[in-house]
Amino acid sequence: MFSESAIYSTIQCRGCDDVKMRLVEGGSHSDETISYYPPATFRRKPKWMGELLLESIMDGIHKTLVELLSEVYKAMQNGMPRLAAMGVRALLESVMTDKVGDKGTFAQNLDAFATEGHISNRQKERIAKVLDAGSAVIHRAHLPTTNDVIAMVDLAENLIESIYFHDAQIDEVAKTVPARPVFRKVKSRR
Known part of the structure; x- marks a missing residue:
């Protein structure tokens, strides 16, 4: 005979007051599992x-990036x-089309993104690999590992920071640098 159980509980942390739901599942032919939601x-x-969230209030691309990242x-x-x-694939496409417009395909968008100087050739190669991994999920039933996804998100976060934040940050640094002496x-x- 087979039996199965699911016990739901609402729990609250005594330190931070965070509230979660705990699900304890088990059966006569399986080990007990505990999940938190x-x-x-x-x-x-x-x-x-x-x-980025503050800027998303003002324009569409920042709102899209915040939503996709979330x-x-x-x-x-x-x-x-x-x-x-x-x-991540959608996020990278959004960044590229924001900066160079939609050129029709991922490859054309990536080429234009590199040609306009937003990324180096090495970064272009990396982004192409990440785009292909996203496409493989959709078209070739690929299941990326957790580490694969972490690497993809690392690349996307670094790209967004570089494209949308570094110019302003470096401009602030440049304002503090004393002028070279004139000889x-x-x-x-x-």
Whole structure:
């Protein structure tokens, strides 16, 4: 005879007052499993995410980036690597089309993105590999590992930070750098 049980509980942390639901499942032919909803945070959001969120109030691309990044983090947190990989693919496409317009295909967008100087040739190769991993999930039933998805998200976060934040940050650094001294050329007497 086969039996199965599911016990739901609402629990609250005595330290931070966080409330979660706990599900304890078990059966006569399986081990007991315990799940928490929402699950523990998988990855801390980057420090610039708050700035991106503030800018999202003002324009569409920042809103799209915030929404896509949030969905990717949720997919990672909930053990959905395929959805996270597809989200990274969409995120990269959004960044490229924001900067160079939609050229028709991923390859054409990536070429234009590199040609206009937003990325180096090495970065272009990396982005192409990440785009292919996202496409493989959709078209070739690929299941990326957690480490694969982490690497893809690392690349996407670094690209967003570089494209949307580094120019302003470096401009601020440049304002604090003292000017080079000016030297006069002295004519030699012969």
